[in-house]
Amino acid sequence: MAFHDALQVAAAIAARAPSSHNCQPWGVGWATDAATRRTAAALLAAGEPGGRAAVSPGGGSAGTAAGAPDGRLGGTPDGTPDGTPDRAPDGTPDGTPDGSGRVPSRRSEYLVLALDRARELTALPAHATEMLLSCGSHGEILARALAAQGWRADGVRLLGPGATGGAPPFGGDRWPRAWEPLCLLRLSPAPAPPGDLAALRETVGARHTNRGPYRPEAIDPGVLARLASSATESALLRAHPVPGAPVAVRHLVGAPERAALAELVARHGGRDFAHRAAWRETHAYIRRDEAEAARAGDGFTLGQLFGELSPPRRLGMRAALAPATMRLLRHAGYDRFLARQLAAAVRRSPAAVALCFDGSDGSDGSGRPGDPAGPGDFGGRTPDAGSVLRAGAALAGYWLAASRAGLVLHPVSVLLQHEDVRDACERRLALPGRALFLSRLGYAVTAFPSSHRRSPSHALRRV
Numbered sequence: 001m002a003f004h005d006a007l008q009v010a011a012a013i014a015a016r017a018p019s020s021h022n023c024q025p026w027g028v029g030w031a032t033d034a035a036t037r038r039t040a041a042a043l044l045a046a047g048e049p050g051g052r053a054a055v056s057p058g059g060g061s062a063g064t065a066a067g068a069p070d071g072r073l074g075g076t077p078d079g080t081p082d083g084t085p086d087r088a089p090d091g092t093p094d095g096t097p098d099g100s101g102r103v104p105s106r107r108s109e110y111l112v113l114a115l116d117r118a119r120e121l122t123a124l125p126a127h128a129t130e131m132l133l134s135c136g137s138h139g140e141i142l143a144r145a146l147a148a149q150g151w152r153a154d155g156v157r158l159l160g161p162g163a164t165g166g167a168p169p170f171g172g173d174r175w176p177r178a179w180e181p182l183c184l185l186r187l188s189p190a191p192a193p194p195g196d197l198a199a200l201r202e203t204v205g206a207r208h209t210n211r212g213p214y215r216p217e218a219i220d221p222g223v224l225a226r227l228a229s230s231a232t233e234s235a236l237l238r239a240h241p242v243p244g245a246p247v248a249v250r251h252l253v254g255a256p257e258r259a260a261l262a263e264l265v266a267r268h269g270g271r272d273f274a275h276r277a278a279w280r281e282t283h284a285y286i287r288r289d290e291a292e293a294a295r296a297g298d299g300f301t302l303g304q305l306f307g308e309l310s311p312p313r314r315l316g317m318r319a320a321l322a323p324a325t326m327r328l329l330r331h332a333g334y335d336r337f338l339a340r341q342l343a344a345a346v347r348r349s350p351a352a353v354a355l356c357f358d359g360s361d362g363s364d365g366s367g368r369p370g371d372p373a374g375p376g377d378f379g380g381r382t383p384d385a386g387s388v389l390r391a392g393a394a395l396a397g398y399w400l401a402a403s404r405a406g407l408v409l410h411p412v413s414v415l416l417q418h419e420d421v422r423d424a425c426e427r428r429l430a431l432p433g434r435a436l437f438l439s440r441l442g443y444a445v446t447a448f449p450s451s452h453r454r455s456p457s458h459a460l461r462r463v
Contacts, residue, residue, distance in 0.1 A: 001149050003109045003187075009197075011147030012458035016204050017141050018399060019134035020127065020413065021285040022298050022451045025119040026138040029170055029180045029463035031110035036171050036463050040110035047157035066309045103413050105349050108188045109151065112170050112463065113139045113389075114179035119298075123281040126417040129388055129436060135182055136236075136392020137399075141204060143235035146187055148196035155186035158386035167448075169325040171463025183389055185239070203400050208450040210408035212307050212348045214442030223405050224251045224351070230401035231394040233357065234391035245358070246390040249398065251441070252352040260428050262347035264381045265412060268421045269339030288318070290452075297454035304449055305331040346412065353409070355395060355424075356433035357383050383434065391436055402441065410440040 007030060019025060031040045079141075093430050121127040143153045159181050170181060227247040237246060252258055272278050286297035293301050302309055302317055309317065319325055320334070329335075346352065383391075402409060415425045416435055426435055 001151075002012040003151060005150040006146055006151050007460070008456070009110075009149060010142050011460050013145040013201050013204050014138050014142035015070065015453045015456045016207070016450075017134065017138035017396065017458070018207070018209075019137075020121055020130040021282060022300055022453075023119050023121055023285065024134075024138075024298055024454055025116050025121075025131045026135045027116045027176065027459050027461065028142065029112040029113040029114060029175065029181075029461045031112065031170065032462045033171060033174075033414050037110055039170060040112070040184055040186075041408030043159070044110070044155050044157045044184055045449035048186075058257070073311060083122075101360075108186050111142075111185045113142075113183040113185065114176075114181050114371070116176070116178055116459070118178040121281060123277040124275070124417050126419075128420075129383070130413070132385055132388040133395060133436065134388075134393040136389040136394075137396035138392075139183060139202075139389070140234055140236050140396040141359065141400075143185065143187075143239075144200055145197065147190070147235055148192050148200050150189055150192040151187040153185050153235055154188050154190075154332075157184040158182070158240070158389060159184060171461070174460060174461060174463050176236045182385060183236075185236075195297035205405070205450075206446065207399055207403040209304075209410055209412050210444045210448040211305060211345075212384070212448055213345065213445045214408070215445055216350055217443065218253065219351050219407070219442070222251070223407075227251075227353075227398060227401050227405070227407075229260065231398045232391045233401075234390075234397050235337055236393040237390060240390070241388075246387070246394040247355045247436070248358040250354045250356060250429075250431055252354065253350070257429060258347060258349070258352060261352055261412075262343045264342050264415055264425055264428060265346050266343035268418075268424075269342045269412075269414050270330075271418055271421065273326055273338055274325065275333035276323070278417070279326055283321060283326075284321050286318075286321065297452050300451050301449075304451055307446070307448065310445050325347050333416045342412070345410070346440055349442045351441040352412075353398075353437075353439050353441045354429065354435050355391065355398065355437040356431050356435050357387065357391065358433035370432065384435070388436070395437055406443060407441060411439050412440065 011028065011396065015024070017024075017026070031037045031292070113135060115131055120131045134368060147153070181360070231247055231249050232245050234246070252261060287293035287296060287299045287301050290301060290303075293299060302314055304319065320329060326334070327354070415438055416422045424433060425431070425438070426433075
C-alpha cells in the first residue's frame with residue numbers, strides 16, 4: 001500500500017491511544033520535503049551505533065495528495081485513502097535521478113513524533129510524564145498499524161535538547177510552533193501477515209478505560225505472566241534496542257496488597273479534587289453531553305466517569321463538580337467522600353497493576369521531564385523523556401494485550417501525581433522502582449462507553 005494511504009489508516013487507529021483526560025497531546029510530521037528528509041536521515045544516522053553516514057534521503061513511496069495550506073494530509077477525516085497515485089515526495093516518478101545523476105533510494109519514509117504543547121496538561125509537574133506516556137503509546141500504536149500494512153519501523157532516534165540544531169527543526173514554516181519533536185522514525189517496506197490490520201483495529205477499538213465494577217474472580221497467573229511479557233513486545237522498542245526492559249511490571253493480587261492500595265486511595269485520592277488548579281484543568285475536559293463531546297472530540301462525559309446516570313443525578317453531579325462548588329464542598333469532606341468511593345472500587349477489584357522504571361535502561365540524555373538531578377528512585381533522578389516515551393510504548397503493548405484477554409483497566413493516577421503520595425505508594429506496596437502507571441485490572445461487569453476522538457487529520461502534518 002502507498003505510504004500516504006497507509007499513514008492515514010494508521011493515524012485513524014492510533015487516534016484511540018490512551019491519554020490523560022483524553023487530551024490527545026500528540027502530533028506526527030511526515031517528512032516529504034527533500035530538505036526535511038535529509039535532516040531526518042542525518043539525525044537518524046547520527047544516532048545509530050558508530051554514527052555511520054546517512055543513507056540517501058531522497059525517497060519512499062509517498063503519495064502526492066495535496067495537503068492543506070497548514071501541511072495537513074489529504075484524504076478523508078476517518079483515514080480512508082483518497083486514491084492518490086504513489087509517487088515520490090517531490091512529485092517525481094519513483095526512481096527518477098536527482099540533480100547529480102544518482103537514483104536515490106525510495107525505500108524508506110520518515111515520521112517525527114511530537115508533543116503538542118497546545119494540548120498538554122500543565123497543572124501538575126507530574127503531568128509532564130503523563131503527556132510523554134501518551135505520546136509514546138500513540139507512537140507505538142501508529143507503528144503497529146503501519147507494520148500491519150507493510151511499513152515496519154526499522155530505525156528510531158529519540159530526540160533530546162539540541163539534537164535538531166535549533167527551531168524549527170523540521171519543515172520550516174510547515175512545522176507547527178506548538179509541537180516539540182520527541183522521536184524520529186524510519187519506516188521501510190516489509191511483509192505484513194494477513195489479518196494483522198483488522199485484528200489491531202478491533203483490539204484498539206475495544207481498549208478504553210472502564211471505571212465500573214469488576215467481577216471478583218481471580219485472574220489466571222498465566223494470563224498475568226503473558227501481560228507482563230507483553231510490555232516488552234513493542235514495535236518501537238524492536239527498532240530502538242537498548243539494554244534492559246523499558247518498565248518493570250508488578251501485579252498486585254494478594255488481599256493484603258489490594259487492601260493497602262485501597263487504603264492509600266482512601267487517604268490520598270481526594271487530592272486532585274482539593275487541588276484548585278488541577279481540578280480546574282480536569283473539569284475543563286468534562287463535557288456537558290455526548291453532543292458536546294462529539295463536537296470537541298476530546299474530554300469525557302459524566303457517563304464515561306460514573307456510568308449511566310439518571311437525569312436528576314446528572315444535573316446534581318454537574319453542579320457538585322463545578323470548581324466553584326468543589327471549593328465549598330471540600331470543606332464538608334466531599335473530596336474525601338469521592339476518594340472513599342474510588343477506594344471501594346479498588347478494594348473489590350481482583351487485581352491492580354503497576355508499571356515502574358527500574359533504572360536499568362539508563363538515560364538517553366533528553367532531559368525532560370523534570371530536573372535530571374531531581375528526586376526519585378530512577379537512579380536518583382527524574383526519568384528522561386526518552387525513557388518515558390519507551391515506557392509509553394510498553395504501556396500500549398500491555399493495555400492492548402489486556403484488551404485481547406478480555407480485561408479492562410481503570411488508572412488510579414492520583415497516587416502518582418504528587419511526589420509525597422507517589423513515594424508513600426512505592427514504599428507501602430514495595431514497588432520495584434519509580435511508578436509511572438497504576439491501575440485497577442479485572443473483568444468488567446458492565447460495558448463503559450468509549451470516549452470521542454478528534455479527527456486524525458488534526459495531528460498529521462506534511463513537513
